[in-house]
Every structure is written in C-alpha cells, then in structure tokens.
Amino acid sequence: MSATTPSTTERLLNPWVRRVFGAAALASLVALVVVGLFVAPPDAVQGDAQRIMYVHVPAAWIAYVAFGVTSITSLLYLWPRTRSLVWDRIAGASAELGVVFTGLTLVLGSIWGRPVWGVWWAWDARLVTTAVLFFLYVGYLALRRVPAATDVRAKRSAIAALIAFVDVPIVHFSVTWWRTLHQQGTVFNEKLDAEIHGTMALALWLGVLAFTVLYVYLLDLRYRLEALDEDRETRELDAAIADRVRGAVGVTS
Amino acid sequence: MTPAKRRSVIALSLCAAAVIAIVVLGVALSGNVVYYRTVSEAVKSRPSQGDARFRLAGAVVPGSSTETRRGVDFEVTDGKKTVEVTHVGDLPTLFDDKVPVVCEGHWAADGSFDSDRIMIRHGNNYTPPKVKFGQ
Numbered sequence: 001m002s003a004t005t006p007s008t009t010e011r012l013l014n015p016w017v018r019r020v021f022g023a024a025a026l027a028s029l030v031a032l033v034v035v036g037l038f039v040a041p042p043d044a045v046q047g048d049a050q051r052i053m054y055v056h057v058p059a060a061w062i063a064y065v066a067f068g069v070t071s072i073t074s075l076l077y078l079w080p081r082t083r084s085l086v087w088d089r090i091a092g093a094s095a096e097l098g099v100v101f102t103g104l105t106l107v108l109g110s111i112w113g114r115p116v117w118g119v120w121w122a123w124d125a126r127l128v129t130t131a132v133l134f135f136l137y138v139g140y141l142a143l144r145r146v147p148a149a150t151d152v153r154a155k156r157s158a159i160a161a162l163i164a165f166v167d168v169p170i171v172h173f174s175v176t177w178w179r180t181l182h183q184q185g186t187v188f189n190e191k192l193d194a195e196i197h198g199t200m201a202l203a204l205w206l207g208v209l210a211f212t213v214l215y216v217y218l219l220d221l222r223y224r225l226e227a228l229d230e231d232r233e234t235r236e237l238d239a240a241i242a243d244r245v246r247g248a249v250g251v252t253s
Numbered sequence: 254m255t256p257a258k259r260r261s262v263i264a265l266s267l268c269a270a271a272v273i274a275i276v277v278l279g280v281a282l283s284g285n286v287v288y289y290r291t292v293s294e295a296v297k298s299r300p301s302q303g304d305a306r307f308r309l310a311g312a313v314v315p316g317s318s319t320e321t322r323r324g325v326d327f328e329v330t331d332g333k334k335t336v337e338v339t340h341v342g343d344l345p346t347l348f349d350d351k352v353p354v355v356c357e358g359h360w361a362a363d364g365s366f367d368s369d370r371i372m373i374r375h376g377n378n379y380t381p382p383k384v385k386f387g388q
Binding site (some may be wrong): 041043044045046050053116117119122123124125129132156160163178179180181183184185195196197200 | 263264267271275278286287288289343344345346347348355370371372373374375376377378379380381382383
C-alpha cells in the first residue's frame with residue numbers, strides 16, 4: 001500500500017453520495033421538527049409530552065439497527081471467506097453509534113417518563129434490559145481498545161458483538177413477555193390493535209426516516225475516521241522501523 | 254499453552270461469562286419481571302404478603318378520590334376487586350378518574366393499601382383530544 005494514495009477501503013460511500021445523505025438528514029430533521037412540534041396535534045391524555053415519542057422511538061430503532069449492522073458485519077468478519085478489516089471497522093463504527101443512540105433512548109425515555117408516569121426511572125424489564133444493552137456495548141467498545149494484534153482484536157470483538165446482540169430481542173419483546181410500566185409497541189404491536197392518529201403516525205415515520213438517514217451519514221464519517229486512524233498508525237510504525245533501520249533512533253520529547 | 258488450547262480457553266471463558274451474565278440478569282430481574290400486581294391478584298395474596306412492599310395496579314374509581322393534608326385517598330379497581338388506597342406524597346400530573354395507576358407501598362392493618370409512590374401506566378394509543386358535543 002502506497003503511503004500517499006488513499007486506498008479504496010478508506011471510505012464507505014463516495015463523496016457525492018455522502019453529501020446527498022448529509023443534506024437529506026438535515027432536511028428530514030428540519031421536517032421532523034416542524035411536523036413533530038407544530039403540525040401533529042397534542043395527545044388527548046399526555047398532551048405535549050407525547051411529542052417526545054417522535055425522537056424516543058426513532059432513537060431506539062436506530063440502536064437496534066446499529067447493533068444489527070454490528071452483528072452482521074461481525075459475522076462477515078468471522079466467516080473465513082468474507083474476512084476483511086472493512087467489516088471489522090463497520091462493526092466498530094456502528095456499535096459506537098448504537099451506544100450513542102441507546103443512551104439517547106434512555107435519556108429521552110426518562111424525560112418522557114417524568115411528566116407522564118411521574119417518575120424518571122422505573123425498575124421494569126424494558127428499562128433494565130435497555131440499560132444492560134447500553135453497558136454491554138460500552139463493554140464491547142472497551143474490548144476493541146484492548147491492545148492486541150489486529151486480527152486477534154478483530155476476532156474477539158466480533159465474538160463479543162454476537163454475544164451482546166442476544167439482549168436486543170430481549171429488549172424488544174420485554175414489554176410482551178413481562179408486565180412492565182413501559183407501554184407496549186404501537187408500530188411493531190403483535191395484535192396490531194394500537195391506535196395512532198394519522199398526523200402523529202406521519203411524525204413518527206418522519207422521525208424514523210430522519211434518524212435512519214442520519215445514521216448512514218454518521219456511519220460513513222466514523223468509518224473514514226477509523227480508516228484514517230489505522231492508516232496513521234501504520235505510517236508511524238513504518239517511520240519508526242525506518243528510523244531503527246538507519247540506526248538513528250529518534251528521541252521525541 | 255498452544256494457540257489452539259488458548260483459543261478454546263478464551264472461547265470457554267467467554268461462554269461462561271455470558272452464562273453468568275444471563276443468570277445474574279435473571280436473578281436481578283426475577284423480583285421485578287412482574288412489575289405490578291392487579292387488584293385481584295394483590296387481594297388474593299394478601300394473607301402471605303404481610304406488610305412487605307409491592308406494586309398495585311388498577312384504575313382510579315371515578316369520584317373516589319379526596320385530597321388529604323399529606324396526599325390523596327382513593328379507590329383502585331381492576332373491574333373485579335376494589336381496594337382503598339391511602340397515598341402520602343406527590344401525585345403525577347396525569348392522575349385522574351379512570352386513569353390506570355401503579356401504586357408502590359404495602360397493606361395496612363385495616364385492609365387498605367398504604368402508598369407512597371404513584372406512577373401512571375399509560376397505553377400505546379395516541380390520539381388528539383376529541384371534541385365533545387354536549388353529552
């Protein structure tokens with residue numbers, strides 16, 4: 001690999017596509033603010049507090065998606081025929097976003113819970129399993145930072161990612177498996193008997209769309225940063241080896 | 254240790270850690286997996302419950318709530334059984350007649366329920382307020 005020309009694996013999307021995603025994310029977020037705050041009516045029971053749903057649900061959705069992507073790319077890394085550091089980088093970048101969006105889900109849920117439930121937090125199955133999900137993937141990210149040879153680190157992160165993913169279906173079905181304070185799903189509802197007003201549903205879907213586009217955009221940015229980081233490390237190592245070979249060990253202060 | 258041996262040790266310890274995590278999660282959650290008891294269930298288990306804390310869920314019986322100096326007295330029902338609740342503390346904003354509530358507390362000696370925390374259990378339906386034409 002030449003040190004001056006960037007390799008093709010240094011980015012996921014070509015710059016033109018990335019800009020389109022960036023602009024689309026911005027536009028849909030603006031539309032979400034308008035529809036979510038002004039166009040959609042307040043809820044009959046919860047009033048304006050219910051509007052938090054338009055960001056809380058999409059944040060949880062993206063957390064699922066991000067951890068799903070981490071699992072799939074981890075599998076692709078573990079499968080010998082498809083093994084490539086590209087998958088490992090996507091897995092790491094996506095898990096980082098997943099942790100951010102899980103944290104956002106917890107915080108937004110808490111802000112929603114205080115005016116509606118009357119409490120910031122409840123030790124029910126949905127909330128606890130979501131908090132566990134957050135810490136599982138914080139652990140995964142910590143494991144990625146444990147120094148080791150690249151392939152060793154990538155392999156053990158991939159295995160950890162697959163173990164952590166077990167919690168995702170548990171979080172999702174916790175509200176149907178157990179009795180919780182948290183309400184059941186409205187969109188992915190088993191009996192499909194939940195009722196949501198048309199404009200409210202529109203705001204919710206707009207939120208899901210905006211967060212999904214934002215996720216793709218951020219994933220690409222994070223991936224490029226990771227690739228550049230790795231590239232820099234390789235160059236520094238090459239330079240250090242070259243120094244040693246010349247017998248002039250550079251002492252940096 | 255040979256690389257193959259080391260790998261199997263790592264794999265085994267990861268599996269063991271996962272099993273331990275699941276067991277710990279299960280034990281930690283077992284007391285809370287059933288977050289609340291319905292009024293009927295609570296009444297049924299009253300003899301064995303003593304004054305241990307649990308959460309009681311039901312709907313506020315319309316017209317039953319009266320404000321007291323330290324909180325509110327009201328009745329909760331699940332349609333079959335009804336229990337008197339003496340609540341001491343704050344009330345959630347959405348507390349009202351017919352609203353589903355979860356009360357945290359314990360049985361009192363006189364058969365009522367002493368609550369010190371009320372949570373609203375709202376549903377998963379979202380609709381704008383309906384305009385009512387004089388009923």
